Amino acid sequence: MALTNHRAEKAGLEPLQANNDRRNLAHPLGSTPEPGELGSEAAAPGRVRATVARGLFANVQDKPETLENQWKCFKVLLFNHFCIQLPLICGTYYFTEYFNIPYDWERMPRWCMLLARCFGCAVIEDTWHYFLHRLLHHKRIYKYIHKIHHEFQAPFGMEAEYAHPLETLILGTGFFIGIMLLCDHVILLWAWVTIRLIETIDVHSGYDIPLNPLNLIPFYAGSRHHDFHHMNFVGNYASTFTWWDRIFGTDSQFHAYYEKKKMGKKTE
Ligand SMILES: [Zn+2]
Numbered sequence: 001m002a003l004t005n006h007r008a009e010k011a012g013l014e015p016l017q018a019n020n021d022r023r024n025l026a027h028p029l030g031s032t033p034e035p036g037e038l039g040s041e042a043a044a045p046g047r048v049r050a051t052v053a054r055g056l057f058a059n060v061q062d063k064p065e066t067l068e069n070q071w072k073c074f075k076v077l078l079f080n081h082f083c084i085q086l087p088l089i090c091g092t093y094y095f096t097e098y099f100n101i102p103y104d105w106e107r108m109p110r111w112c113m114l115l116a117r118c119f120g121c122a123v124i125e126d127t128w129h130y131f132l133h134r135l136l137h138h139k140r141i142y143k144y145i146h147k148i149h150h151e152f153q154a155p156f157g158m159e160a161e162y163a164h165p166l167e168t169l170i171l172g173t174g175f176f177i178g179i180m181l182l183c184d185h186v187i188l189l190w191a192w193v194t195i196r197l198i199e200t201i202d203v204h205s206g207y208d209i210p211l212n213p214l215n216l217i218p219f220y221a222g223s224r225h226h227d228f229h230h231m232n233f234v235g236n237y238a239s240t241f242t243w244w245d246r247i248f249g250t251d252s253q254f255h256a257y258y259e260k261k262k263m264g265k266k267t268e
């Protein structure tokens with residue numbers, strides 16, 4: 001959102017510093033700003049605290065979350081894992097039994113076929129995620145479900161699964177569609193869940209790590225892409241790839257933001 005960045009600039013901040021400052025002024029649960037409300041705190045004179053703790057990596061975020069907030073996040077994760085995800089995982093047993101999905105060594109697919117199917121699952125999940133995530137941002141329903149995931153405006157790895165239980169179900173459905181359509185061996189379940197977890201932790205990590213092998217995936221969105229979504233609230237709705245945001249123009253503010261940043265560096 002142009003307004004957000006404007007205000008940060010007025011306050012004399014680097015855009016990424018502004019992101020950290022929002023976290024320094026963390027919103028308690030339930031008072032997360034609505035879309036369009038962002039930026040006011042970054043502009044408040046005297047409240048701005050720029051953090052310039054550059055690490056080894058090209059950081060998207062510089063500052064770790066407080067232990068208190070990490071603990072709060074962890075408790076929600078425990079609930080979601082045991083009460084929502086565990087029954088679904090148990091359900092996959094009945095799925096594999098019902099459809100006679102093989103699990104033996106002999107019928108294990110070749111690694112290249114396994115990777116191709118994981119890519120197919122990712123394409124399906126990303127498509128589901130883009131449209132349903134965008135719907136969850138609709139102003140009439142945002143505050144009831146998706147607002148919780150946006151409590152942390154500067155996300156960190158564990159926050160990837162910090163969400164309302166209904167969101168875990170709604171967006172999690174995209175994970176299972178690929179399995180239902182493409183599963184030819186139990187190994188695909190394990191491979192896909194591993195890749196999806198690594199991917200979602202990576203995009204929430206706050207670090208854009210050089211030589212990250214995930215960047216070899218064509219059209220991979222990465223941490224800067226999703227970090228901008230948490231900072232801006234509007235745009236960059238896809239989970240893994242960049243194409244849906246590009247097709248619908250929902251990444252225009254993201255590109256304008258980095259373009260402006262690049263221009264700023266050139267004129268320095
Ligand atoms: Zn969102």
Ligand SMILES: [Zn+2]
Binds near residue numbers: 149155204226230
């Ligand atoms: Zn997120």
